[in-house]
Amino acid sequence: MLIDFILLFLLAGVPYYLLLEKIPFIQKDKIFPIAALLVITGMFVSCIFEHKSSMPFIVIAFFASLFSLYKANETNNLHKLTYYILFFNAPLLIMLNTKESILYGASLIIALLGVYLMGRYYVKNYGSANYQSVTGMTLVSPYAGLILTVYFTALALYPPFPNALLFLNGILKSEINTLWYIVVVVIFFGNFLIAVRVMAKTVFGKPNDNVHYIDISPTERVLHLLIVSVLLLLSIIGLQEVIS
Amino acid sequence: MSLFEKLNAIKDTVPHYWPIGAFIHHNPLKGFEHLNFKEALDKAQDTFGGKVYMDSDYYIGLLNEDKISAESLEKNLLKVLKEAHLEKYIEQAKTFLLEVSPLWGSYRNYEALKTSKIDETLHNYLQTNSLHQDKEAWIGALTKHMTLYEIHDALFETSKKELIEKDVIEFIARFLDQQQTTLSMTDRDLGMFETFKLYENIDYIIDAEEFVQEALDTLKVQDVQTYFLTHLLKLHGWAGYIKYRSEAKEYYAQQVHPSTLMDYIAIRLHFEVKYLQKKEVRDFEKLQDYIKNNTSYVILKLLQEKGKLTGTHNDAMEEHTAHDEIVADYIKDEINLDSLQVQLAQQATNLQTMTPVEFADFANLLKKEEGYIWLKSLEDSYINIHTDAFTSTHHYDEKPLSSTVFCLDVRSEVIRRKIEQTGPHTTYGAGGFLGIPISFVEFDKPHALSLAPAVIKPNNIVFEIPTEAHEAYNIKKDVKKTTKKVLGDLKNNPYTPYIMVEAIGWLFGFKLFGKTFFPQKTHRVFSKSKPLKPKTTYTLDKLSPEEIEKYVKRLHTNIINEVLATQFDTGLSSADIMLLWEHLVYDKPLKIRISSDIIDNLKQAYHITSEDYEIQKINLAKVGFTPDEQIAYVENILKMIGLVKSFPQFVIIAGHGSCSDNNPFESALDCGACGGSISLPNARALSMLANREEIRQGLTQKGIIIPKETRFLPALHITTTDEMTFYDTDILDMNELQIFSRIQEDFNKASRTSREERAKVLPNANDEKDLFTKTMDWSEPRPEWGLAGNMGVFAGPRDSCRHMTLNNRLFLHSYDATIDNENADILTRIFDGPLVVGQWINLEHYFSTVDNKVYGAGSKVYHNVVSKIGVYNGNYSDLKIGLPSQSVLEEGRAYHEPVRLLTYMEAPLETVAKAVENSVAKQFILNEWIRPVVIDKVAKKVYSYEEGEFIVIKELD
Structure with missing residues (x-):
């Protein structure tokens, strides 16, 4: 029971970001690292302490997840979006078996890390991670557009990106019940909708004449290449897992 | 001022749009030609948004390639600085243009803002001059050219714009349809607004103007004229087409389905009222109240929207x-970023002697003027090079065996040069319609084509009639027509395509496969199935009144016979048909028994009436030319190009056209001077006239003696492949044919070398053979570069430019000022026709290149043909005006170099001045929409027209 409670908190099952958002000295861009760190801690904890996913906690996490979905659809800020997506996926992290949960969580955090870094690129060049006025990236900043496309396609659960494969692996290997159906369907479509909404707004569309576009620097490109390589590695692992 | 007057006052702001089937190149800013070019561009930018000059990066690239000379740039820059008394900063101004301006946007840098200290004086200065101080004015600027529904969308995050414009487009596309669909909208003959009333259940008696007034009252619009313009600009392609139709009284579609801009406005306002009627902000008064109570929120939402x-x-x-x-x-933040931008730019310009405030003004001046400075410098650089070449001395004394008159189109330049290089041949250039404007009814076609520039309305009709039996042709043609009709109906009907694809879709797979992988072989196979047109001639002589009478009577009696046989299953003798006809036309008492249904049907559906009888007689009276007209047309063209003596044995009159597959813009590649059609009929008509003995006698009296052995032969120049096909060669005897075959060989060689030269600049063309493939490749978005690259026109003797390699970039009109009269009539005619067409072509290319999204048609990839009048993106969008990006850009970069038409005229200054004064082109010439350059070899001076006067730019030796 205690371990379930701890894992519920660590694996982002409760939207504690509401509190963090209210604390003045914690800026929005700090919440994702904190949340990601806690999720990683949760992964370790779930590895160390044997446990079985508890239905009531999944239900709590699911309602919190729906709230995060609402929040994700209300924001145009990439930094906020990273932790909203993380919290949105929490029921799955809690519901899946430990190994599958860790693998899916890892691919989710890696893809969100990419988005988070892209948010920093937005801050640097456009003043904030808010992408509302920064439209049509693919046409004017092709590298940034491509990288965003990769991350959000992964988050939208398109195969062969690791999120999709590990999501499939997770649900194939978990116990099926009514809640399972509800969670899987909501998380699957929710991820898709969030990711596509962002892509439609900032990756595609008509470039904004009021914005001076700057593409990502060579150093940043290398960093993102590393992240994409890790995603590729996870894809291979995901494929192996699905086949096995 | 009535609503019509208010609408008329602003309607010319919207560019004219001609149907795509007869694509007319036009200046999208024609409505601004009453203003000076530079001033007009500023105003157009304010109205349409978008760019009017290329970015500075582009011009810097041209400077690095030496296309823009450093001297020209310095001269034009200095002029601007002198006017502002800043000439001592010329070096810094150059640095600004070349190094700072391209990075101007990047100086508004958020990262740098965190670490930079903002100059307080500069900050205060920019703040004082900022619009943000007056919130009312700020909101006014933000809502400029916005409709109420757009403002509503911005404030309340609704999607009314999408709904309204979808409904508007859906209705007008269906109403304006020209048989693209098989299920046409009914009742269109009532007119656009009356039909709309039926569709929207507006069941009270009201005309479009009253309806608009009602809607304006509901919306509580204050400035009606501006609001009309705002609405027209929303879908300016559709508005431009409706404007064109409403002004083209002879346009058949307009005659049968009339529409006006007032109808269009009424439809738009109807939907605006309908979609806003239950909303909190549903009229402008309520909007004002809302703004008053939520000023800051409104500003923020509008800023967000923009x-x-x-x-x-x-x-x-x-x-x-x-x-x-x-x-x-x-x-x-905005003022801080603006200040930072100025400060960083000042550091980069290394102009520390100025205060930041002074530099802000200096930078603003240069940013405002740089587009025009670069453009003029580019034009000046070309003018310098060209005038040097035009004024260098060259002599060509060899007596030619043939002279070929080509269209002045830029695409004739290479082939003309190659022909001249292959043997004793000379060439001339003239407007593609050859000064002979005709309404041409092609053999086997139901409608007349206007083969003249869009500004000229032909008064003569020419019919093409067969001179040999053509039964085989008729059979093949009928089969083809029926198959096409059946397939078209199956394809365009909303229900049948599903079954059609399943049943016979696979048959099309052969053609699809062949056209994709073996375009040449497939083309050869399918062209064999095409019916071969019989030999034809033209009706060039006027009909006598008796003949007219006879033909009209025959037309009517044939219709009566056909109607009786097919619809009423009744047969009458010839004498009875004649009696019936006399009753219908002359209202004579009917001596035979015919049902009143038949009589009513013939009168109402087939217009067998006295009115139609008179109309047909008037129309037939337009067929052909009077003897005087025939002589005048031949005389005019010969004098226009300066071919009045030393005639060679063969004078070839070449029309031109283009070949491509799956290309809605195909007619844009045909002859612009013939209203976007192939100009062969004009060439044939002119050759036929010039070969007539009586015409030559008439010309002799006018001082033009054409030797008896001189033969005029028509030809067709295919601009995609540079092939030349000759027509009516059966007038030649055996000896002449032998000599002519030598000419053909030379021309074939010229065609090949011309293709070789052009293949070098066409993407995906390795050798001259690839140019043939491009004409039949259905996936080819760029069958030829067409008129892209056009930059100028030269009116003068060919000898002055024969030595120049102009790479298809100049329109070349032959002109000999020594045979022009005191009133400069010949030059005036060149200005009135070819120059107007040239300017339209040039400016269409200019604006489609500088901003293809606003003034062009965007990428061909997304185009769908709509209503057979144009193209739009996807399922519904504005009708695309201008040229597609593939016509002017190459891999996103400008292939076409946008400059104003550099208009070189080799003539005395006085002659040019008279021609300008008398010409319809006067307004755009004097307002500098072209760059006139006069090469006066008599006065030994070259003049350029700048800022209202001719200035000497070169003295000749």
Whole structure:
């Protein structure tokens, strides 16, 4: 029971970001690292302490997840979006078996890390991670557009990106019940909708004449290449897992 | 001022749009030609948005390639600086243009803002001059050219615009349809607004103007004229087409389905009222109240809509921070960023002797003027090179065996040069319609084509009639027509395509496969199935009144016979048909028994009436030319090009056209001077006239003696492949044919070398053979470069430019000023026809290149043909005006170099001045929409027209 409670908190099952958002000295861009760190801690904890996913906690996490979905659809800020997506996926992290949960969580955090870094690129060049006025990236900043496309396609659960494969692996290997159906369907479509909404707004569309576009620097490109390589590695692992 | 007057006052702001089947190149800013070019461009930018000059990066690239000379740039820059008394900063101004300006946007840098100190004086200065101080004016500027529904969308995040414009497009596309669909809208003959009333259940008696007034009252619009313009600009392609139709009284579609801009406005306003009627802000008074109570919120939402609200402020909006606070922060940030931009630019320009405030003004001046400075420098650089070449001395004394008159089109330049290089041949250039404007009814076609520039309305009709039996042709043609009709009906009917694809779709797979992988072989196979047109001639002589009478009577009696046989299953003798006809036309008492149904049907559906009888007689009276007209047309063209003596044995009159597959813009590649059609009929008509003995006698009296052995032969120049096909060669005897075959060989060689030269600049063309493939490749978006690259026109003797390699970039009109009269009539005619067409072509290319999204048609990839009148994107969008990006850009970069038409005239200055004064082109010439350059070899001076006067730019030796 205690371990379930701890894992519920660590694996982002409760939207504690509401509190963090209210604390003045914690800026929005700090919440994702904190949340990601806690999720990683949760992964370790779930590895160390044997446990079985508890239905009531999944239900709590699911309602919190729906709230995060609402929040994700209300924001145009990439930094906020990273932790909203993380919290949105929490029921799955809690519901899946430990190994599958860790693998899916890892691919989710890696893809969100990419988005988070892209948010920093937005801050640097456009003043904030808010992408509302920064439209049509693919046409004017092709590298940034491509990288965003990769991350959000992964988050939208398109195969062969690791999120999709590990999501499939997770649900194939978990116990099926009514809640399972509800969670899987909501998380699957929710991820898709969030990711596509962002892509439609900032990756595609008509470039904004009021914005001076700057593409990502060579150093940043290398960093993102590393992240994409890790995603590729996870894809291979995901494929192996699905086949096995 | 009535609503019609208010609409008329602004309608010319919208560019004319001609149906795509007869694509007419045009100046999209024609409505601004009463203004000076530079001033007009500023105004157009304010109206349409978008760019009117290329970016500075582009011009810097041309400077590095030496296409823009450093001297020209310095001269034009200095002029601007002198006017502002800043000439001592010429070096810094150059640095600004070349190094600072391309990075101008990047100086508004958020990262740098965190670490930079903002100059207080500069900050205060920019703040004082900022629009943000007056919130009412600020909102006014933000809502300029916005409809009420767009403002509503911005304020309340609704999608009324999408709904309204979809409904508007759906209705007008169906109403304006020209048989693209098999299920046409009914009752269209009532007119656009009356039909609309039926479709929207507006069941009270009201005309379009009253309806518009009602809607304006409901919306409580204050400035009606501006609101009309705002609405027209929303879908300016559709508005431009409806404007064209409403002004083209002879346009058949307009005659049968009339529409006006007032109808269009009524439809738009109807939907606006309908979609806003239950909303909180449903009229402008309510909007004003809303703005008054929520000023800051309104500003922020409008800024957001325009993409002007930066990230941090969008975050603040999301977090529901107080709106007044966000607006204050926004203003502060904007002024800080503006100040930082000036400060960083000043550092980069290394101009520390100026105060930041002075530099802000200096930078503003250069940013405002740089587009025009670069453009004029580019034009001046070309003018310098060209005038040097035009005035260098060359002599060509060899007596030619043939002279070929080509269209002045830029695409004739290479082939003309190659022909001249292959043997004793000379060439001339003239407007493609050859000064002989005709309404041409092609053999086996039901409608007349206007083969003249869009500004000229032909008064003569020419019919093409067969001179040999053509039964085989008729059979093949009928089979083809029926198959096409059946397939078309199956394809365009909303229900049948599903079955059709399943049943016979696979048959099309052969053609699809062949056209994709073996385009040449497939083309050869399918062209064999095409019916071969019989030999034809033209009706060039006027009909006598008796003949006219006879033909009209025959037309009517044939219709009566056909109607009786097919619809009423009744047969009458010839004498009875004649009696019936006399009853219908002359209202004579009917001596035979015929049902009143038949008589009513013949009168109402087939117009067998006295009125139609008179109309047909008037129409037939237009067929052919009077003897005087025939002589005048031949005389005019010969004098226009300066071919009045030393005639060679063969004078070839070449029309031109283009070949491509799956290309809705095909007619844009045909002859612009023939209203976007192939100009062969004009060439044939002119050759036929010039070969007539009586015409030559008439010309002799006018001082033009054409030797008896001289033969005029028509030809067709295919601009995609540079092939030349000769027509009517059966007038030649055996000896002449032998000599002519030598000419053909030379021309074939010229065609090949011309293709070789052109293949070098066409993407995906390795050798001259690839040019043939491009004409039949259905996936080829660029069958030829067409008129892209056009930059100027030369009116003068061919000898002055024969030595120049102009790479298909200049329109070449032959002109001999020594045979022009005191009134400069010949030059005036060149100005009135070819120059007007040239300017339209040039400016269409200019604007489609500088901003293809606003003035062009965008990428061909997304185009769908709509209503057989044009193209739009996807399922519904504005009708695309201008040229597609593939016609002017290559891999996103400009292939066409946008400059104004460099108009070189080799003539005395006085002659040019008279021609300008007398010409319809006077307005755009004097307002500098072209760059006139006069090469006066008599006065030994070259003049350029700049800012209202001719200035000497070169003295000749």
